Amino acid sequence: MNLRALFLTLLLAAPAAIAADAPPAAFNSNFVQTRTLPGFDAPLTSRGNMRYDKVHGFHWEITAPYHYVFEMNGQTALEELPDGTKRDLDPDQNPWLVAVEHIFISALSGDRTELMAYFDIHIEPLPEGQSVTLKPKPGAIAKAIESIHVTESAPGQPERIEIAETSGGRMDIRFTPAAP
């Protein structure tokens, strides 16, 4: 599995897939993303907004320290780079897009099958929502990822995603509901 597809799968599909009973039809959250990289003391922090609905698809926008947009709807995807350049991601040249889109839609409809093909899933109920740990099954993903931990603030609403990489790096994304 391609690492690009892998990352998007982890980031997007995991929180939604666990909420099989009540998958969200739409969500809109601000986030703070912190990356700790091996060999560097100071973490890198970026802020932005993530939203999804069935009409407009998925929207990921970094607002600081630079501006970047990633949008995906159906089998098409678009990037807007910090210098304002827009870049279409052609499904023919980026076959992972099709797979990612499928995984994403499946996960949102409460289907964990795709995720279970690649991860062992451990779920712990919380007073509000659940805590989910994904451990990669042996294969390409396990070479890059040690574990993914997702904490919900409410069913289907991720509050925090922590990703531990085999390289020693870590990623921590915290979500807060955006104003409607």
Add this chain to the structure above:
Amino acid sequence: MRLPAAARWTIWLASLGLVCGLAWTRLDLKNPVDTDILAMLPAEQDSGALAEATARSREAFVDEVLILVSGGDDPATRAAAEAAGQAAATDGLKTDSTGESLDRLLQVYEQHHYALLDEAAVARLQKGGATALATDVAVSLGSPTGMVDAFGNDPGGHLTRFLSSLPRPYPQFLPDGPFLSALKEGKRWYLLRTELTGGAFATTGSSQAAQAVRDARAAVQRACPGCAFAATGAPLFAEVARHEGQVESEWLTLASTLLIMVLIAWVFRSFAPHVLAGLQLVASVLAATAAVIICFGSIQVLTLVFGTTLLGIAIDYAFLYFAEYWFGGSAPAEVPRAVRPGLYMGLLTGVLAFSFLLLAGFPALTQFAVFSVAGLVEAGLLVALIFPVTLTRFPEVPVHAAVLWPQRFIQAACRAHWRRAVLPIVALLLAVPGWLRLHTSDDVRELQSFPPELLETDAHIREVLAQVPPPGFFLIEGKDLSDALGRETRLFALLHGTVPGAVPLGLSRFLPSPTQQEASLATWQQLFADPAALRSAYVRFGLPAKFADRTAADWRAASHAPLDPGALFAAAPDLKRFVIPAPGGVALLATVTGKADIDTALLNRATAAVPGTTFVVPLARIADTFRRTRLRATWLVIAGYLLISALLLWRYGRREAPRMLYPPLLALGVTLGVLGWLGEPVNIFVVVALILILGLGRDYAVFLREGGAGQRSPALAVTLSALTMLCSFGLLALSRIPVLHVFGLATLVGILASYLSAPLSLAPVRRNRP
């Protein structure tokens, strides 16, 4: 000179034994019956590169067997797929090692990642400099599609983008352990790619594949009764073709033999003709098969099926002898002398007619010719050597109605009457509209017939995999590998813009051209030449300056050598298949796939725009070869006919010979007319049928002429010959193999017309003549 019986038996047995013994030493024991129809086609007069490309494009799929297991319960379906894989491996199918190759490939690409920027990335980084690189790094960090290990050794995710664009065999299926898997229609699909270690068209290879698939299916049913199983691949088609050919051959042989035995019993009412006819048939087929094996090492399944028709031809000589012996009135010792002229003339013209097929330059027809000539010679030899020493007593079967009827028919047809002139003209006039409706067909796919369920399974699997087999392949020639890779890159870029849905596959998608790699390395060199600018650009995006230093350090430590084809091929040996040495340069083999059929006109238009590139459609080339061979064979038929006409002119003179040549031509005209009326195509095998019709028509004329007009035994021999031929070829018309069906139909009509018109070869006799 009269040879004693022992000498005759010795000569006959020794000759047959010698032929069979020689065949045994030449026999390809692994592949005695060959089902590879394409091997029967003429060798193309291609350049070395084109011939090699054709062979390699064929090798790429002929050994592959695809197994697809699907089900709603993922763990159970996976377990079933694993069971299928184990069963297939136990039966000798080699499972795909793409996963291992990919790991090795990734290592090689990682070592040379600075050489892998594409044209657009080079342009962007050269234009934007350090800022562009810092942008890419920031995007890699911030994008949800960015690499997890973005700061390993791939700043900006450029290597990731290159890896993402690598071709995948089935875009909707992702690598999943030993499988490729996908989730479609609410079900999990596991694709197992296996291949034969032996040849797909060898008997053992195709049987092995079929057995492996049967075992895999059983394993899936045991592991997951609710799971679905499907398999396809050239070896499975080859196995079906072999099985169908053998079954048809067996039942055609059995049915025609039974019919002939009934006919013999009805006419001769003795046991001896059964034994001698059976001996002759077995010996003829044995000698014919042995001769083919001596020449080719194995026998083609099509030749085997076609050979069953020899039963009808070979027995003509026996009938000629039997008719004279039982009902001709000659003493047993005089029978050989009485039948000799007809036998020898029939044998000579038959052998001559089939020998002309040797000149057609078509391996299939060459095998048919060798088979037929050897079978006829053996049949004639047996009649000439053995019959006289076995049929020595006076027969005791009285003349009965079945014997008299043919004589009466011939006598009636020989009477001078307006019908003798008018009926043939009417038949020809009726045939004319049929001639105008005739059409030709040179489609190689008509050589085989496959069960609909096999074709449906194949179509279903292709639909699930969302991939239609390519219609052909590209051949890209250049003065060296760099030149060829550059041309292929330009061609693929053009296809991307002009042929919607086309997914090209070629070496350039794995190995950028040396020019492109040099440009990539030069770009990086330029970027890292000014560390201060790089630091400054990183800081502007909120990235620590230390990141820039680390990126630059990685550049300094990395290999700056371009990716060498040798290193790539060492990691993924299969990629070597794309490269074909050519005189004065190198050629690349490439192909194109899509979710639906691709318009080859668009592909041809693309190749026209890039020098040194061509798109080759093997099926069209084979059809063209068939067309040329059909035309050549037609001219050979005409040449052979003229030669035999000269022979008849020499033997029978200018008055009688044209009359003897008229009925076969009439039969030929009627046959073509009927084919036209029925909408059947004229192909190379119909031309063979026409040769047979002309040959038999001549035989009938010669037998009747040599035996004497109105005589009982030649009339009986000709009638029995026609009836047995009708039995054989009539059955062949029922074949499910399209070419055999039309061949049988043409011969059926032709023989009927030849028999009915045979009396026209004799001079008309007035009723009141004594």
